[in-house]
Amino acid sequence: MLARLFCWTIASAMAAASPAMAEDGYDLWLRHAKAEGSMPQAIARHATAIMAPGNSATALAARDELVRSLTKIGGVVPALTDAPQEGAIWLATLASAGNLPVKLDGLGQEGYVIRSLTRNGRAMTLIAANSDIGLLYGTYAWLRLAETGASLDRLDVRSAPRVKLRLLNHWDNLDGTVERGYAGQSIWDWWRLPDWKGPRYTDYARANASIGINGTVLNNVNAKSDSLTAPYIAKAAALADVFRPYGIKIYLSVKWTAPMELSGLKTADPMDPQVAAWWKAKANEIYKAIPDFGGFLVKANSEGQPGPQDYKRSHADGANMLAAAVKPHGGIVMWRAFVYAHDNPDDRAKQAYSDFKPLDGQFADNVLVQVKNGAIDFQPREPFHPLFGAMPKTPLMMEFQITKEYLGQSTHLTYLGPLFEETLDADTYAKGKGSTVAKVIDGSLEGHRLTGIAGVANIGVDRDWSGSIFNQADWYAFGRLAWNPDLSAEAIAREWAAQTFSPDPKVVDPVVTMMMGSREAAVDYMTPLGLAHLMGTGHHYGPAPWIADLARPEWNPVYYHKADMRGIGFDRTKTGSNAVAQYAPPVAKMFADPKTTPERDLLWFHHVAWDAKLKSGETLWNSLVHHYDEGVAYVANMQKTWERLRPAVDVERFNQTKAFLGIQYREAKWWRDASLAYFQSIANRPLPSGSLPPEHDLNWYKAQNFPYAPGHP
Numbered sequence: 200m201l202a203r204l205f206c207w208t209i210a211s212a213m214a215a216a217s218p219a220m221a222e223d224g225y226d227l228w229l230r231h232a233k234a235e236g237s238m239p240q241a242i243a244r245h246a247t248a249i250m251a252p253g254n255s256a257t258a259l260a261a262r263d264e265l266v267r268s269l270t271k272i273g274g275v276v277p278a279l280t281d282a283p284q285e286g287a288i289w290l291a292t293l294a295s296a297g298n299l300p301v302k303l304d305g306l307g308q309e310g311y312v313i314r315s316l317t318r319n320g321r322a323m324t325l326i327a328a329n330s331d332i333g334l335l336y337g338t339y340a341w342l343r344l345a346e347t348g349a350s351l352d353r354l355d356v357r358s359a360p361r362v363k364l365r366l367l368n369h370w371d372n373l374d375g376t377v378e379r380g381y382a383g384q385s386i387w388d389w390w391r392l393p394d395w396k397g398p399r400y401t402d403y404a405r406a407n408a409s410i411g412i413n414g415t416v417l418n419n420v421n422a423k424s425d426s427l428t429a430p431y432i433a434k435a436a437a438l439a440d441v442f443r444p445y446g447i448k449i450y451l452s453v454k455w456t457a458p459m460e461l462s463g464l465k466t467a468d469p470m471d472p473q474v475a476a477w478w479k480a481k482a483n484e485i486y487k488a489i490p491d492f493g494g495f496l497v498k499a500n501s502e503g504q505p506g507p508q509d510y511k512r513s514h515a516d517g518a519n520m521l522a523a524a525v526k527p528h529g530g531i532v533m534w535r536a537f538v539y540a541h542d543n544p545d546d547r548a549k550q551a552y553s554d555f556k557p558l559d560g561q562f563a564d565n566v567l568v569q570v571k572n573g574a575i576d577f578q579p580r581e582p583f584h585p586l587f588g589a590m591p592k593t594p595l596m597m598e599f600q601i602t603k604e605y606l607g608q609s610t611h612l613t614y615l616g617p618l619f620e621e622t623l624d625a626d627t628y629a630k631g632k633g634s635t636v637a638k639v640i641d642g643s644l645e646g647h648r649l650t651g652i653a654g655v656a657n658i659g660v661d662r663d664w665s666g667s668i669f670n671q672a673d674w675y676a677f678g679r680l681a682w683n684p685d686l687s688a689e690a691i692a693r694e695w696a697a698q699t700f701s702p703d704p705k706v707v708d709p710v711v712t713m714m715m716g717s718r719e720a721a722v723d724y725m726t727p728l729g730l731a732h733l734m735g736t737g738h739h740y741g742p743a744p745w746i747a748d749l750a751r752p753e754w755n756p757v758y759y760h761k762a763d764m765r766g767i768g769f770d771r772t773k774t775g776s777n778a779v780a781q782y783a784p785p786v787a788k789m790f791a792d793p794k795t796t797p798e799r800d801l802l803w804f805h806h807v808a809w810d811a812k813l814k815s816g817e818t819l820w821n822s823l824v825h826h827y828d829e830g831v832a833y834v835a836n837m838q839k840t841w842e843r844l845r846p847a848v849d850v851e852r853f854n855q856t857k858a859f860l861g862i863q864y865r866e867a868k869w870w871r872d873a874s875l876a877y878f879q880s881i882a883n884r885p886l887p888s889g890s891l892p893p894e895h896d897l898n899w900y901k902a903q904n905f906p907y908a909p910g911h912p
């Protein structure tokens with residue numbers, strides 16, 4: 200014990216002696232700024248010492264995290280103790296403590312209890328769990344409470360994750376590029392792995408564990424077979440070793456034709472015994488190197504990727520063959536439902552449902568079907584995907600996009616918490632009122648035990664990890680909602696802002712206000728009233744609603760907005776594609792009628808006349824223009840709010856956000872002006888009074904060209 204204490208004292212003294220680190224965002228929400236006002240005393244009173252008898256790598260990580268953070272917050276190194284002490288934090292599992300004064304039933308392996316109690320006459324805080332990983336999660340939860348200004352006197356918290364698999368999906372390529380990545384190159388240094396395991400990997404694991412993320416898919420769903428070769432398995436194993444103490448398992452995306460590409464098999468037909476044997480052997484090889492390997496993620500028969508349908512087999516045939524290979528090892532398969540075929544003329548929004556709904560009940564018990572939040576593709580707003588609630592016998596895994604392909608890429612401040620929340624709260628009515636998407640995902644609606652949620656990561660080698668300080672909030676919000684889908688986006692924003700900037704309400708309140716309306720603002724300046732998919736080709740940067748000449752109809756923005764002399768919008772009712780019929784009857788009925796369709800989804804489901812009157816009494820055309828105006832005005836307001844925060848935020852992070860808000864303002868205006876220039880050329884109506892004409896004519900906007908926009912594969 201003394202030796203341990205000694206090491207920590209030296210390490211912390213060195214940390215304290217080093218010059219203050221630049222506020223470059225590297226520390227994320229684990230920044231642990233020196234507490235101000237009465238907070239340091241309040242925290243110190245409840246953290247006089249740490250009693251942490253466990254000695255697994257995970258238990259030590261929990262203890263070290265406490266020492267590290269408390270040292271930074273209070274400037275004093277907390278002592279380690281073996282005996283109860285007034286004000287100590289006691290980290291205990293049943294195994295490490297012998298017996299515990301709290302009940303841990305129902306918490307599973309990952310849940311925790313935080314309880315203020317008295318031990319041998321001493322007031323202490325117990326963090327207890329059934330396993331060491333629960334202790335680590337409890338430790339982060341206590342720190343979160345402490346740093347967001349919660350009272351630490353009478354704590355009585357019980358928490359367990361509602362969703363079993365809480366995963367990041369990295370769209371990282373083996374050459375270091377990141378598909379739809381706006382935060383620099385991949386953090387996986389494949390070239391120097393497995394020998395060099397830089398410190399960033401541990402910090403990545405810490406950040407994820409602090410918000411409860413317990414798995415990561417290392418490579419792009421547009422996968423290369425090479426990631427399944429022996430050298431790459433060894434590299435993945437090295438990462439798994441770093442992540443293991445933090446409760447994070449690794450998974451790999453696989454390319455369907457890997458057996459042909461790597462071993463010269465003549466086919467990848469899932470019913471071919473040789474193919475099945477190849478995958479079994481491959482799974483055995485992986486599990487030998489990574490005994491707790493999580494499993495496979497598959498994008499098949501989607502956007503040019505090969506898959507079982509190439510052999511006239513179904514998605515279920517394909518998924519089940521892979522599932523059999525990982526099953527003996529406890530692995531799972533996540534099979535993506537993001538499909539739309541080049542030879543299917545039906546509404547793109549209907550195709551995933553049409554393909555997958557008939558397969559309900561056919562998937563093996565270790566398969567999850569991974570469904571994007573909406574039926575098209577991570578747009579600023581989409582109604583919830585009709586598959587949610589429609590496949591009761593299959594565990595459906597949510598796929599959100601944390602990286603902001605369609606919401607302003609790296610620079611726009613568009614907090615995604617409200618988007619995630621809106622989808623999770625949506626009512627599918629699959630089993631009557633209250634059958635929310637959250638209940639589909641957490642398994643409670645149909646009694647599924649295998650449950651999952653994935654977020655496409657926004658992480659790269661940028662010092663701030665996510666391309667901007669505010670993008671970190673999207674990663675944070677994803678993790679927090681994955682743990683508990685009922686948390687509110689606003690509460691999460693408050694936590695994040697307090698830890699990232701300062702718990703002072705004078706900072707938190709305006710920051711949260713900016714964040715909470717920011718996604719709606721992006722909807723307004725990009726695709727208001729249910730419009731979608733109007734961005735530039737390929738790189739998806741900026742507006743291009745006029746594009747009409749791409750080979751596949753559903754690649755063209757005009758396919759989605761269908762603006763003509765009469766009006767605008769995609770008729771998905773009976774008179775159109777009838778996509779509404781894919782929803783449960785009460786939802787279908789609501790979406791079938793423009794009067795009962797929420798205005799925010801209006802043009803997603805209906806082609807509406809330019810002069811139709813909306814609820815506000817305005818015509819559709821005028822309302823459209825006003826939404827564009829409001830979106831731009833919101834960004835201008837964020838700029839003002841941020842300027843007022845100058846005295847409260849360090850220079851480096853203040854300046855980055857200020858510069859990015861400047862870019863956002865320019866681009867919001869560009870989206871508005873270009874879209875209105877184009878739609879006005881079709882609608883032929885004047886702008887309502889008070890709305891300024893676009894800065895340039897339509898041809899100017901059409902001539903913009905961005906060959907080097909980032910993130911484009």
Ligand code: GCW
Nearest residue numbers: 370378379420421498537576
């Ligand atoms: O959103 C689209 C992206 C592609 C992506 C695809 C998918 C990984 O533009 O870059 O490919 O979705 O989710 O498979």
